[in-house]
Amino acid sequence: MSGLLMVEDDDALAAALRTLLAQDGHDVVRAPNGREGLRLLFARRPDLLLLDTTLPALDGWQVLERTRDLTDLPVLLMTPAGAPADRVRGLRAGADDCLSKPFDHQELLARVDALLRRTDGAHWATQATGTELHLVPERRSAVWHGGEVRLSALEYDLLQTLVRNRGRVVTTEQLLTRVWGAAEDTGRGRVKFAVHRVRRKLQAAGPPGVAVPVESVRGMGYRYRVP
Structure with a gap:
């Protein structure tokens, strides 16, 4: 039920x-x-x-x-x-x-x-999303392998959008609309750069050699990879 x-x-x-x-x-x-x-x-x-x-x-x-x-x-x-x-x-x-x-x-x-x-069951901010990633909405940050990752408001919204669609590709155009709010006013390069910043921050917070769960899908967009 x-x-x-x-x-x-x-x-x-x-x-x-x-x-x-x-x-x-x-x-x-x-x-x-x-x-x-x-x-x-x-x-x-x-x-x-x-x-x-x-x-x-x-x-x-x-x-x-x-x-x-x-x-x-x-x-x-x-x-x-x-x-x-x-x-x-x-x-x-x-x-x-x-x-x-x-x-x-x-x-x-x-x-x-x-x-x-x-859906396969809702994920909540107080639960782990994937294996080691937690979103912390009250501070607009993330916890990755025990380390807190400080994010800008835009970076948090970007990561949250990808996590919410975990396992599914989110196109660049969808990210421009959902995160920046107006696709026609923002260059596609900004999405690529913002994703790069998020990945770099997660990489710095995690153990050496552990791949971050945000990945690019060539010619399509980006995806939060479910471990």
Whole structure:
């Protein structure tokens, strides 16, 4: 049984979705606002986050940003009707999928099941990612073989993006969009140089002869290699 956290302030919609998801075999916990959503995220560590963007206390965008500092668990974002720009914003901010309200309930179930099938369990910032790498979001740094690696904000975002997509190639264009925010304004050489800086810092912190887990894939992009 998969554990789902639903952050939704509409009581009627939340009740209907909770019943629907429970009937599909999911254990659902609901938070009515963003602040409670983050509290339950820490406490429950769910398998998937179902997140509304329009929330009291903290909105969905703030919850998504904080979530991505902590974990790579799948996030399905629920956006208002008639707001296609929110879908683009959500995907760029780290959501794995987006649905615009009102949506078909069977489509929601299908998307939830698809996201859960594509993941092999969420990694959290307080857990080891791979064998010896830990991300430390509160200091925007990493721990590699017991040594702390100080990173700039950009370097941390770059490493976090690669770790979040561990085992998969992230293209240079995707990194430009997700880390720098505007691919057309940034040269591809900056990505190469930033990756080189991250690799050099990890190499300096690790034991001699141990390969760093960030690698380039010729003609495609970069990948965090799962040990």
